[in-house]
Amino acid sequence: MTTTSAPTPRTLLFIGDSITDCARAEDPAGLGFGYVRLLAEHFAAHEPTATVINRGISGNKARDLRARFDADCLDLNPDVVTIYVGVNDVWHGFTSGDGVSDADFERDYRFLLDQLSATRPGVPVLLVVPFVADVDEEKAGYHGELDKKVAIIRALGKEFGAAIVDLEAVLEEAWTVGHTPASIAEDGVHPTIAGHRLLADAWLDVFRTVDHTLARSR
Incomplete structure (x- = not known):
């Protein structure tokens, strides 16, 4: 019987908001009960030597990730890093007046990528594009501000060579199969079970383009 060696154990870290x-x-x-758990289940089946770590904190903005990036990311020596932040930087501006300027958002997001580039060169980094589903007129009104944050993330991803998990494209595809905004995120921001499934699937699709180990685990 032919035997093969198990892959080198690695840590996949997810950091973000709620x-x-x-x-x-x-x-x-x-692990929580969303897309990170779904991905952990995937790796448990297909790469059981991998460790998945969830470091999301509800309500966080890019500046909060910056403040805890050492303890909740770099100090854990991740082999893959996923950053998903940005919707609170816009949403809170509408609900509590605690919005974030584009300049401050770019500064804080860039800091995260600078730190990864300096301390974890070669580590795959995935940036998730935040979304808002238009469940009502209020949420539809967020796009003017959110689009600017999304453009910053896309530009930084290109600059640093990070992969983009494009949830805007995921939503466009979701509408074609019969989804509604509420079936993706009932409040327009937090994904439903179906929304988390689509997010996890999109993450896997992108990661397969940058990671040959995962590409063999279809």
Whole structure:
């Protein structure tokens, strides 16, 4: 019988806001109940030597990730990093007046990528494009501000060679198969179960383009 060696164990870290968090404090495994858990289940089946870490915190903005990036990312020596932040930088400006300027958002987001480039060169980095689903007129009105944050993320991804998980494209595809804004995110921001599934699938599709190990686990 032919034997092959197991892949080198690696750590995949996800850092972001409530969409990543997804009640991880209530989960004994600390994975939450959203897309990070779905991806952890994928790796448990296809790459059981891998470790998936969720470091999402509800309400976080880019500046919050910057403040905790050492402890919650770099100090954990990740082999793959996913950053998903940006919707609160816009949403909170409408709900509580605590919005974030484009310049400040770019400064803080760039800091994260600068730190990864300096300390973890060669590590795959995936940037998730934040979205808002137009469940009502208020949420539809967020796009003017969110689009500017998304453009910053796309530009930084190109500059740093990070992969983009394009949730705007995911939504466009979702409408063609019969989804509605509420079936993706009932409040326009937090994904439903179906929304998390689409997010996880999109992440896997992108990661397969940058990681040959995962490409063999279809």
